[in-house]
Amino acid sequence: MKILPPSLMGRTALVLVLAVLVALGVALALFAGNRGEALSALGGRYAAERVATLVNLLEETPPENRRHVLRRLDAPGLRAGWGINPLVADDERPQGMAKGVVRLLSREMDGREVRASIGPLPPPPPPEAGMDRPGMDRPKAGPGYFGMGHGLMGPALRVAVRLNDGSWLNVFAPIEHGDSLWQARFVLPLLAALVAVTVAALWAVRRATRPLAGLAAAAERLGMDVNAPPLPERGPREVRAAAQAFNVMQDRIRRFVDDRTQMLAAISHDLRTPITRMRLRAEFVEDDEQRAKMLADLEEMEHMIAATLAFARDDATREERKPVDVADLVRDLAEDVGIAYDGPQSLVAPARPLALKRAVANILDNARKYGGTARVNLSCDSGLLTICVDDSGPGIAEADQEKVFAPFIRLETSRNRDTGGTGLGLAVARAAIRAHGGDIILKNRPEGGLRVILSFPVG
Known part of the structure; x- marks a missing residue:
């Protein structure tokens, strides 16, 4: 094969x-x-x-x-x-x-x-x-x-x-056997016919497989943006049927996402009203310690609601790409959390700035909270931009390295509620990077600690 x-x-x-x-x-x-x-x-x-x-x-x-x-x-x-x-x-x-x-x-x-x-x-x-x-x-x-x-x-x-x-x-x-068949006047027409048939076959196969390439590209766009334009329904009958089925599936997925977003927005709006009332009532609690705990819990609830709504809206896919100095963005975020930066002074690439900033900020914040000392490296090779974050923490078991990207998942062995967080940081980061056509992977370093690799194409 x-x-x-x-x-x-x-x-x-x-x-x-x-x-x-x-x-x-x-x-x-x-x-x-x-x-x-x-x-x-x-x-x-x-x-x-x-x-x-x-x-x-x-x-x-x-x-x-x-x-x-x-x-x-x-x-x-x-x-x-x-x-x-x-x-x-x-x-x-x-x-x-x-x-x-x-x-x-x-x-x-x-x-x-x-x-x-x-x-x-x-x-x-x-x-x-x-x-x-x-x-x-x-x-x-x-x-x-x-x-x-x-x-x-x-x-x-x-x-x-x-x-x-x-x-x-x-x-x-x-006995006359006649002239040999392997002569120019006989072989050349055969070769010409073979070349003509080969060219015609390549042309026909190219036309037949072109809709499949378009279908694959549309599926790739759908994975990054659910609001991508529909696939043109043209070509042979089977190709038109496949394109029509793909467009119907995309429309159903879009409606499902919109319905989910509207539902979460409604829940978030309805929850804010009783939270506000509870906050007002907490102000009348005479015990300062109890009042502070109640206000902290209410603030955490508001933060969780806001984070959940932002994740459900999937803002990363709605933002337009534009030239961004990724080196400047990553370096500023690393300085804000006290992480060493290693990479070029300037690296301009097309990206969604807010989504990319949110993803990198979540990864760097996790490295600072759970990994002790950390370092971030930025590089771009063969049209693939890579952001690598190494920390010196306990790492994550291989069985859990994919699980932590699920929404609201927090590993209790290395993270407790005192550190804060809603369990959406990695989920939001992966959604943002996948909206760029890339992905995030986790690896345990041989010398100890966790390596987080963000990569997406910029060519």
Whole structure:
């Protein structure tokens, strides 16, 4: 699977190109096979016609002139000889082209003995056999061999036809296989067709997968902003249906968030009235200690209500991005809580200033409260802005590192009510950073303490 392209477009295009290659290969194999059979059939028919013509010509030519006639008719594509012995043995059975030649000649020359086979031309006999030279013209001295013919040693069609006087006409015809398929005039059109099909496949796959990229981008925007514009409903029927379903889901999520915000706003408004009455009544309590405790509890309740309402409104997604000097923002917040800053003097990046400030402030405040000494580092590499906060506290167990981001979760082992807080600090911070397209992760440092990493893209 590692050799496959990672994208759907790449994999689909690869499958199409491989399918085209296989189809071209199969078609080329079938064409080559049919071409070979056609050439064999045409070659056999042409050879049979030539042999029939030579037989008729030799029958009408006196024996003393046959050598001269065959010399005049000799050609590279068909060598003929005449003698007392056949070129093809009696026990050789014709196959393929040879069988077709025997069938054609037997039909045209009734009563004549015809032999044919596929094989090389045998070497000429030794001189002591009575041969005075390879090209025999007299039927008394041995088998009919060919002047210059014995040099053709490749597979060829060998035909022997008995003449009326008992001698044999021997024909040796090299088999023509035709031009090789691997020539520019044949290969270049195939390559051009393959390139054209590949380009068309890539274009078609790109158009087919483009709506999927748009759907993924819309889902990414929805994760950062529930009020993002709806996805255009265009393209093929299936893509339009998916876009319509996505827009319906986004609208339902938006209505759910709005309903939740309105409900919490109403609860917050309704709670403020009895809290205000209780605050007025607390002022009449004569015991100073009890009055101070009651006012502190009421103030904590108001703070929790305000924090809950701010979290429910999700102000981070409603704020517009604009250029912000992140280095100046982080450095000022670090100085306010007494934390060392390490990073550039200036780093301007597009961000939501209030949301980013709230997120960094919550993380730095937690580091100051629960981590003892701390240090914050700011960097930007390859379009990814990273804010790293290291403290020297007890850290957080790995099982709880994701749990602490849930709203109203406070780890009692390291945090008690005397320190204050509503359990929304990390939840608000993560919501703000995720609204920027990034995230917050927690890690325990090997040397002790907790590392909080805020990162989001700025490219």
